[in-house]
Amino acid sequence: MMIEAEDLRPDLCTVNASNINVIIFPDWSQSEESLGLDLERVIKIVNNLPYNNLIILFIDSNNISKDIANLVLSGVVMNLLMTDDSDSSMGCEISLLENLDVCEWELFTSEIHARIILTQENQEVLVYSQADNLPAYTIEEFSEIELSQLILGLGNKLFQRKQWQAAIAQYKKLLDLQVDNLEIYWNLIHCYRNSNLTDEYYQTLDQAIALYPTEGSLHFSLIIDLRRNGCIKEAIASAEKACNLMPDDYTFKILKYLTVPSIYNTEDEIYFYRQRYIQGLKDLIAQTSLHTPEEKSNALAGIGRLTNFYLSYQAQNDRDLQSQYGQLVHGIMAANYPQWVVPLSMPNLQPQQRIRIGYVSHFLHSYSGTLWLTGWLRYCNHEHFEIYCYYTGNDPDPVTQKFQEYSDVFHHIPYNLPGVCEQIIADNLHILVFPEIGMDPQTMQVAGLRLAPVQCVAWGHPVTTGLPTIDYFLSSELMEPENAQEHYAEKLIRLPNIGVSYPKPYIPPIIKTRSDFQLADDAVIYLCCQAPFKYLPQYDFIFAEIARRVPHAKFVFLRGTLLQQRLKDAFAAVDLNSEDYCVFLSIPERLDYLMINLLSDVYLDTFTWSGGNTTLEAIACNLPIVTSPGEFMRGRHSDSFLKMLGVIDTIAENPTEYIDIAVKLGLNPTWRSNIAEQMSQRHHLLFDDQTCVAGLEAFYKQVIEEYCQ
Structure with a gap:
């Protein structure tokens, strides 16, 4: 048996990614006899493993002097060498470990494959070193463990801790x-x-x-x-x-x-x-x-x-x-x-009985496509309506608590399609509403059934569903063009204003500077924060044209890495280098996202599919917005928000005017400040709108009356 007892190094230099690293936490205050027996059992079992030459056994030696630890271990090793008749050409290596701080423990434990549990252990160090995060085995379990199991155990622990x-x-x-x-x-x-x-x-x-x-x-x-x-x-x-x-x-x-x-x-x-x-x-x-x-x-x-x-x-x-x-x-x-596709009769509505409205979504949490729904529920007239919510996802957060608070009945039924359907049927609703259809597959499945006499979809995903089981599309008076019904398989309902009651976001004070995001103070920052699939190639030239006229322009893309080659080509067409103007940042944390809004000069909206949640948050940050309404409702969100605010000078009729407005905002800080001030004075006209809720509830009552007749 070859055990490297003489090499008892109290540092981290023995940690090697190619080794199998094992650790024990003995209680050095126990009797020498008991301690010796524990150490002997561990070392013998480790040494008897077929891959023992790959193992380093680390022994924590906190709360005892190095000399005493060496003395005890030397005695154990000598005793094993005299009594063990195993192959002396094989053996593990042993190393003492002492006086690590919290950061060193965190680094060290990411390389430990196993902790062997002893009869008596140093509980204080176990807590301090966060040993609970280590794959742990009893002595008996470890004696039969395979090499692959040790490696997989550590890999999975690191995976769970996101130490990729x-x-x-x-x-x-x-x-x-x-x-x-x-x-x-x-x-x-x-x-x-x-x-x-x-x-x-x-x-x-x-x-x-x-x-x-x-x-x-x-x-x-x-x-x-x-x-x-x-x-x-x-x-x-x-x-x-x-x-x-x-x-x-x-x-x-x-x-x-x-x-x-x-x-x-x-x-x-x-x-x-x-x-x-x-x-x-x-x-x-x-x-x-x-x-x-x-x-x-x-x-x-x-x-x-x-x-x-x-x-x-x-x-x-x-x-x-x-x-x-x-x-x-x-x-x-x-x-x-x-059984769930047959037409349903409208439940009788007795005097003093409330209309039962159900809302079902995978996204009853902090999500851009459903945040507005909290406003519908918050301002609901509960004397006339009884609200049922069905949360089919499983990422609850404080917004989920708001949905629960504003509901009369709240069901959380995650990833269980039959369970959701059975509950909706049991609740005998008058009207069932989907805040969105098209973002989540299970929601599409549920919406393909007939679970209430009247079924509606709102514009959380602003496209017709095409489902024969959806009767009405709840949209916005300000967003829809005159010929809008041609875009929908459902009957279109134009609710007042933007159709939803969006809660005003909390905007923190500015606590960061442009330098925190590697942005120059003298740059004109154009925020381009939409998902890459909203940017169509026929509009790439707009960025290059703005840059040609605003020399200090910087276009900050938060999710636009996939657009780099397209932008390079568009800038090259006017003899500019896109790398001089385009900045690509990863999606930041919520606070940093808002900081970027607050530190930017202009928000550039996308054509054909405009910003929704992002535009509303930019408005809350008083960031001037350049937009141009598209042919379909999904391209007219920002346009409607600005019209509701009464700040319409930055709405363009075409790409040429869009460029002119963006350039003027970039070069004229006085006008830019004036637009921002107008926005800040008119938030109350846009956020927490109750007029649309009254219009929604009038629609609900009208539908019930028509069915009853």
């Missing part, structure tokens, strides 16, 4: 040992994604798919992330490959036929992929069979994983396509739940 790089090192060890396990690949993939190691992420996904070719979740992640990262051709090819490997998986049929880009490189691409979608939808409908139980459940699972979210960012009238898709969803839901 450290977890990657452990998972790679396992792959080097040729331990192929789906969990290892999944966790490693997740680590690479969270570390923004894109190449490694895709390489590992490919390796996993090669080993597990019919593991649908791997293909699904690959396809979705390829599309998200702008690799649309690769995404479609991967969808076709997955469809060939798993022909009965309806998810991949949807992805094969209906995948469209998240961003487009040219305007011609929009036309190409729209035509591809049109044909793909026809093919998908033609190939959808719902005759057998397996076909029904497969189709149900498929539409439960996806929505056709990106289609509407092509800036076209989607009514016909959405109606075709809505009929498909409804047919699948009817095949699986025939």
Whole structure:
């Protein structure tokens, strides 16, 4: 037996990523005999493991002098050397550990594969070192443990603590040992994604798919992330490959036929992929069979994983396509739940009885598509209406508490489609309202059923659903153009003003400077904070034209990394370098996001699909907004907000005027300050609007009267 007892180093230099690091926390105050027995058992068991030459056994020696610790260990080692007849060419290494501070412990424990639990331990150091975060084993458990189990245990602990790089090192060890396990690949993939190691992420996904070719979740992640990262051709090819490997998986049929880009490189691409979608939808409908139980459940699972979210960012009238898709969803839901698609009669409304209104959403928490709903509930006339909320997600936060507070009945039923439907039916509602349809797959499934006599959708996702089970689209008087009904399969209801009662956001005082975000004080900061899929290529020239006329312009994109090549081309067209003008920041924390709004000079709205929540928060920060209303309601949010404020000088009729206004705001700080001051004086006209709530409730009463008649 070869135990390196003479090398008792009280520092961290022995920690090596290639070792298997084990630690114990003996109670040095116990009797020498008891202590010696504990140490002997541990060292003997460690040394008897077949991979003992890889192990470093760290022994915590706090609360005892180094000399005494050495003396005790030397005695234990000598006793083992004299009594143990095992192979002397094999042996673990032992190292004492003492006097680590909190930061050193945190660093050190990220490399520890196991803590062996002793009969008597130093409880004070256990707490101080946060040893509960370590994979822990009894002596008996450790005596039978496999090398791969130790490495996986540490890897998973690091994974749970979101220490991505450290977890990657452990998972790679396992792959080097040729331990192929789906969990290892999944966790490693997740680590690479969270570390923004894109190449490694895709390489590992490919390796996993090669080993597990019919593991649908791997293909699904690959396809979705390829599309998200702008690799649309690769995404479609991967969808076709997955469809060939798993022909009965309806998810991949949807992805094969209906995948469209998240961003487009040219305007011609929009036309190409729209035509591809049109044909793909026809093919998908033609190939959808719902005759057998397996076909029904497969189709149900498929539409439960996806929505056709990106289609509407092509800036076209989607009514016909959405109606075709809505009929498909409804047919699948009817095949699986025939009891929940039959028409329902309106419940009788007795004198003094309140109208029962239900709101169902995956997003009854702090989320841009449903924050406004708190205003509808807060200002509800509870003498006439009884409010039921159904929260189908599972990320509760303080906003969830607001929904609960403003409801008469609040149900939290996460990820349980039949459970949600049964509860809604049991509550015998008069009207069921979906704040959004199109963001969450399960919400789309529920909306494809008939769970109340009247069913409505609001503009949390501002596109027609196409579902035959949705009767009304609750929109905004200020947002809709004259011909708006042509854009909806549902009957359009134009509620007063912007249609929703948005609570005024809390805006903190300015506690940061531009230098905190590496932005110059003399720059004219144009905030471009929309998601990349809202920026269509035909409008890229606008940024370059503004930069050509505002030399100190800086365009701050918070989510626009995918747009870099397009912007480079647009700036080059006017002999400018986009890198001199465009700044790409990652999405910051909430406080930093608001700081960037407060430190910016101008907010540039997107064409065809304008800002909603982002614009309202910019208004709360008194940030001047340049916008131009689009053809459809989804491109007219900011326009309606500014009209409700009565601050309309920064609304443009076309791209040319948009550029002129943006340039004037950039070069004329006096006018910019005047616009900001006007906004600050008129917040009360926009936020917490109760007129729209009165209009909503008048609509509810009218519908009930019509059905009763």
